[in-house]
Structures are given as structure tokens and as C-alpha cells.
Amino acid sequence: MITRAETTQTAPTAPQDAGTSPSGTALHATGVHRHFGSVRAVDGVDLSVDRGEIVALLGPNGAGKTTFLDMVLGFTEPTSGTLSVLGTSPQRAVRAGRVGAVLQTEGLLADLTVKETVSMVAACHPRYIPVDEALERAGAARIATRKVKKCSGGERQRLRFALALLTEPDLLLLDEPTAGMDVRARQEFWAAMHAEAERGRTVIFATHYLQEASDFADRIVLLRQGRVVVDGSVQEVTGTGQRTLSCRWIGPGTPQALAVAHGIPDDVTHQGDRVRFTTGDTDALARSILTDGLGEDLEIAAASLDQVFLDLTADTATETTTDTADSTEQKGR
Numbered sequence: 001m002i003t004r005a006e007t008t009q010t011a012p013t014a015p016q017d018a019g020t021s022p023s024g025t026a027l028h029a030t031g032v033h034r035h036f037g038s039v040r041a042v043d044g045v046d047l048s049v050d051r052g053e054i055v056a057l058l059g060p061n062g063a064g065k066t067t068f069l070d071m072v073l074g075f076t077e078p079t080s081g082t083l084s085v086l087g088t089s090p091q092r093a094v095r096a097g098r099v100g101a102v103l104q105t106e107g108l109l110a111d112l113t114v115k116e117t118v119s120m121v122a123a124c125h126p127r128y129i130p131v132d133e134a135l136e137r138a139g140a141a142r143i144a145t146r147k148v149k150k151c152s153g154g155e156r157q158r159l160r161f162a163l164a165l166l167t168e169p170d171l172l173l174l175d176e177p178t179a180g181m182d183v184r185a186r187q188e189f190w191a192a193m194h195a196e197a198e199r200g201r202t203v204i205f206a207t208h209y210l211q212e213a214s215d216f217a218d219r220i221v222l223l224r225q226g227r228v229v230v231d232g233s234v235q236e237v238t239g240t241g242q243r244t245l246s247c248r249w250i251g252p253g254t255p256q257a258l259a260v261a262h263g264i265p266d267d268v269t270h271q272g273d274r275v276r277f278t279t280g281d282t283d284a285l286a287r288s289i290l291t292d293g294l295g296e297d298l299e300i301a302a303a304s305l306d307q308v309f310l311d312l313t314a315d316t317a318t319e320t321t322t323d324t325a326d327s328t329e330q331k332g333r
């Protein structure tokens with residue numbers, strides 16, 4: 001049985017077991033559910049990720065991100081629905097070393113050095129890249145001789161990254177990979193990940209840092225209560241939110257009257273000499289302001305990813321449950 005801690009470390013099956021994915025799809029999920037007793041952790045996810053894509057998986061605590069990644073890694077099976085990874089089952093893709101993962105769980109031996117750890121794990125694989133190369137690419141070369149127990153949280157993540165790269169995987173899965181890293185470590189981590197993406201790897205990462213998602217991902221998938229609520233590029237996702245229009249008011253009339261005329265009576269605020277409107281139709285508002293000479297120095301801004309995230313996940317406090325019996329399964333992580 002494969003456990004979360006073993007994912008990047010033991011994949012002794014021959015590569016030909018993994019099959020191929022002629023369509024170029026790295027991941028294909030159709031109607032995937034994963035229920036734990038009464039808890040619908042994943043509640044009908046349809047998702048297709050092409051090879052070479054970089055996808056950020058966002059969602060509030062308990063949205064189902066880790067459970068979904070666990071299924072992609074073959075740790076747990078969907079309750080229903082189908083899931084294929086690189087054209088085969090998750091288990092076969094993982095065993096063939098075609099999937100690398102950087103997870104938050106432990107599973108590292110405290111008394112080994114970083115390099116010893118990578119060497120030991122490399123020896124479990126039928127084929128792997130040179131250990132020094134994996135360390136270098138993961139930004140872990142300078143901590144090669146450090147004992148794992150002396151490594152900080154961020155350094156351990158780099159070590160996990162080096163382990164994930166050993167088999168030159170086609171798909172990299174990262175669950176909150178930069179948790180615990182300081183700003184510099186985070187920047188270095190993403191620079192290293194960029195280099196891996198440029199080598200053509202597909203990267204799927206779960207994160208709570210929206211800026212990281214915005215900076216690094218081609219595509220944002222937002223989960224809420226086990227379902228995909230938004231799926232698109234950063235521009236498409238922020239485009240679903242309300243825009244703001246601000247200007248210097250020069251009259252006649254009042255901003256409030258204009259807001260009422262546009263059906264947004266409560267969405268007008270003042271900041272210094274500027275007035276700010278929040279609306280789904282900034283074009284119509286801008287037209288009125290310019291045509292009637294009501295304001296000057298107009299600025300229109302799309303919603304921030306943070307704002308869209310907050311709007312779409314505002315009511316997630318309620319737990320999603322099925323109407324079946326209580327959960328008897330324990331959270332095993």
C-alpha cells in the first residue's frame with residue numbers, strides 16, 4: 001500500500017506499466033466524489049488538465065483540495081466517478097514514477113542528512129536523475145550535508161521537492177508547498193518550480209497564498225465545499241467579480257444620484273477628492289460620467305483575486321454533509 005509519505009520515495013514499478021496519454025491530458029476527473037461517512041469532502045468534481053499546464057487549486061479550509069490531491073496520488077479511491085492520471089490509473093502513474101509530490105506530511109528520517117535522504121530514496125527507484133542534480137534543481141544543494149532534524153520547515157520542503165524530482169515526473173503535485181517558508185525562500189522555490197514547468201512538466205498546486213496563484217499559475221481552480229466554483233485564467237476569474245470605477249467628481253448632481261440611476265445605490269464610497277463606484281457594468285457608468293461631464297481622471301479596476309475568493313467563499317462556514325450515517329472513518333493524516 002502506498003502512503004502519503006511514500007509517494008515520492010518508492011515507485012519501483014517499470015515505466016511501461018503506466019500506459020500513455022495520447023490525448024496529452026495529464027489529469028481527467030469526471031463526476032468525482034469522495035465522501036467520508038456524512039462528509040462530502042469532494043462532491044462531484046469535473047476537471048481536465050492538459051500536459052504542461054500550471055494549475056492552482058484554491059479554496060478555504062475544508063474545501064476538499066487535499067482530498068482531491070490524495071485521490072490523484074492514489075492514496076484514496078473516489079467514492080464514485082472516474083479519475084485518470086497521465087492516461088492511466090493514479091496508482092499506476094505513481095508507481096511508474098511519473099508523478100512527483102511535495103506534501104506537508106512528515107516521513108523523513110531525522111538523523112540522515114539531506115543528501116543521504118535523497119540518495120536512499122533514489123536507490124528505491126529503477127531509474128532516477130543524479131542526486132546532486134535533484135538537489136541543485138530543488139535549491140537544496142547548499143543544505144546537502146545538513147541533518148534533516150536541523151532543517152527548518154522551508155528546508156524540508158526543498159528536500160521534498162528534490163525527492164519529487166528524482167524520477168523526472170511528468171506531473172508534479174504540490175500541497176501548500178511554501179507553507180512555513182519566508183519571503184526569500186518562497187521566491188527561490190517558485191523560481192525553481194518555474195524552471196521545472198519550462199521543462200514541460202504539469203504542475204498542480206494547492207495554496208492559500210492567492211498572490212502565488214496569481215503570479216505562478218496559468219489557471220485557477222477554486223473549490224468550495226467539494227465542488228469547482230470557478231475555473232479559468234487569473235484574468236477570467238477576476239473578471240467574474242465586480243469592477244470598481246473611481247473618478248474626481250466635478251458635478252453637476254451627486255455621485256449618489258448617479259449610483260441610484262445605475263441601480264447601485266449602496267455601492268458608492270468617497271476617498272479624499274475621489275468617488276468610487278462598485279458595479280458589474282463599469283462601461284455604462286463611464287459612458288454616463290463622460291457624456292454628462294460628471295467626473296474626470298477615471299480609473300477602472302478589475303476585482304482582485306482576494307476579493308473574488310472572499311465573495312465566492314463567503315458562506316462556507318456551513319459543513320456540507322450527505323444525509324447518510326455519521327462518518328466512521330478517521331482522518332488519517
Ligand SMILES: Nc1ncnc2c1ncn2[C@@H]1O[C@H](COP(=O)(O)OP(=O)(O)OP(=O)(O)O)[C@@H](O)[C@H]1O
Pocket residue numbers: 036039040041042059060061062063064065066067068327329330331332
Ligand atoms: N479521512 C477523513 N475522514 C473524515 N473526514 C475527512 C477525512 N479527510 C478529509 N475529511 C474532511 O473532508 C473535508 C475536506 O478536507 P480537505 O483536507 O480535503 O480540505 P482542504 O481544502 O485541503 O483544507 P485545508 O485548506 O484546511 O487543508 C473536511 O471537512 C475534512 O474534515
